[in-house]
Amino acid sequence: MIKGKRSKDTMHDLSSMFEENRARLFSYLMRMCGTYELAWDIMQETYTRYLERYRERENSPALLYKIAYHAFVDHTRRQAREVVFEEEHAVHEIDLEHTLMVREGYQSVLRALGQLGQDDRNLISLVIGGDVSYRQIADMMGMSEANVKVRVHRIRIRLREILKGEKP
Amino acid sequence: MKEHMISQFIDDELGLDEKIEFVEEIHRDEAFTNEAREFLLLEKTLRSEVVEAVPEVSVPFARRVLFFSLLRPVNLAFMTMAAALVILTAALVSQHQETVAHPVTSHRFVLYEPGASSVEIAGNFTGWERVSMNRVGEIGYWELNLDLSRGEHRFVYLLEGDERILDPTVLLRERDDFDGENSVLFIGESA
Known part of the structure; x- marks a missing residue:
């Protein structure tokens, strides 16, 4: 029996898990990245990494988000190194093409999230996605659950301030 | 400090005892109730649909x-x-x-x-x-x-x-x- 056949059920389950989480994972990545194009790239990268490295493990949405976050962090580090060599306006042109894909009214939320630090943005994006518990977030981010409780609320207070400040 | 209980309530992270405490606090303190309502409304905005359409992936x-x-x-x-x-x-x-x-x-x-x-x-x-x-x-x-x-x-x-x-x-x-x-x-x- 070939390996592919032996893993067929596993792959089917994984495929279902990917599909079930696709919309929510994409929303999480939009909140993290702020742009459609980048969120799309990182979602592809996330699924590819999951397939390559973790396909034999139990299907886990928490692991999916962890991989997505690491893919995002890798991208931002790479971009920090490469940005010197890039034409900045070229990147913005791509972003503009997809700006219309963001729902009206959510642009302000993305701008508000963009003002948070990377860890805070990750924490609140995971929480409002509703797929992972405080416990899982604590494990993922290497902090205590008690700290997650307090910090989540502080971030919400901060977001409320930013969004109130945006209103005319 | 009970404010962070509002976030725990929103995120379904309260235990039974904490739920009792939360409900009692809502009953006792009108300012707390208003605060909770305000964060719930904020959450509706945060959790609303982000994009018009979710793209397919090519794995x-x-x-x-x-x-x-x-x-x-x-x-x-x-x-x-x-x-x-x-x-x-x-x-x-x-x-x-x-x-x-x-x-x-x-x-x-x-x-x-x-x-x-x-x-x-x-x-x-x-x-x-x-x-x-x-x-x-x-x-x-x-x-x-x-x-x-x-x-x-x-x-x-x-x-x-x-x-x-x-x-x-x-x-x-x-x-x-x-x-x-x-x-x-x-x-x-x-x-």
């Missing part, structure tokens, strides 16, 4: 191939209907980057393996089930004719039951969903 197994084996043309009327269906389906799925398969055509797989005592083929067109190939006389060739739809196909040969061999005549290869590579064959219009 190997996410490529769905639609087979229309029942659409073999048997008469002119059926051919017209089949063509219309294929065009309509192609238009519907093209925005999702899916591979659309078309009516089948026969394809001959040939492999030169003089030392092998058994050669099988497994691909998306066999549902990844092994199908034995036929030895061509005593000259070392193995062959098999299979009906394939137009579009992309992935397959691998298996020698002696377990050794994976890529098709040396097919240059395009792709890492598969499992532990190896597959040959990628494109069956076009003229095939």
Whole structure:
């Protein structure tokens, strides 16, 4: 029996898990990245990494988000190194093409999230996605659950301030 | 400090005792109630739909191939209907980057393996089930004719039951969903 056949059920389950989480994972990545194009790239990268490295493990949405976050962090580090060599306006042109894909009214939320630090943005994006518990977030981010409780609320207070400040 | 209980309430992270405490606090303190309401309204905004449409992803197994084996043309009327269906389906799925398969055509797989005592083929067109190939006389060739739809196909040969061999005549290869590579064959219009 070939390996592919032996893993067929596993792959089917994984495929279902990917599909079930696709919309929510994409929303999480939009909140993290702020742009459609980048969120799309990182979602592809996330699924590819999951397939390559973790396909034999139990299907886990928490692991999916962890991989997505690491893919995002890798991208931002790479971009920090490469940005010197890039034409900045070229990147913005791509972003503009997809700006219309963001729902009206959510642009302000993305701008508000963009003002948070990377860890805070990750924490609140995971929480409002509703797929992972405080416990899982604590494990993922290497902090205590008690700290997650307090910090989540502080971030919400901060977001409320930013969004109130945006209103005319 | 009970404020963070509002977030725990929103995130379904309160234990039973904490729920009792939360409800009592809401009952006792109007400012706390207003605060909780305000954060719930904020949460509705934060959790609302982000984008107009979620894009598809192109991971190997996410490529769905639609087979229309029942659409073999048997008469002119059926051919017209089949063509219309294929065009309509192609238009519907093209925005999702899916591979659309078309009516089948026969394809001959040939492999030169003089030392092998058994050669099988497994691909998306066999549902990844092994199908034995036929030895061509005593000259070392193995062959098999299979009906394939137009579009992309992935397959691998298996020698002696377990050794994976890529098709040396097919240059395009792709890492598969499992532990190896597959040959990628494109069956076009003229095939």
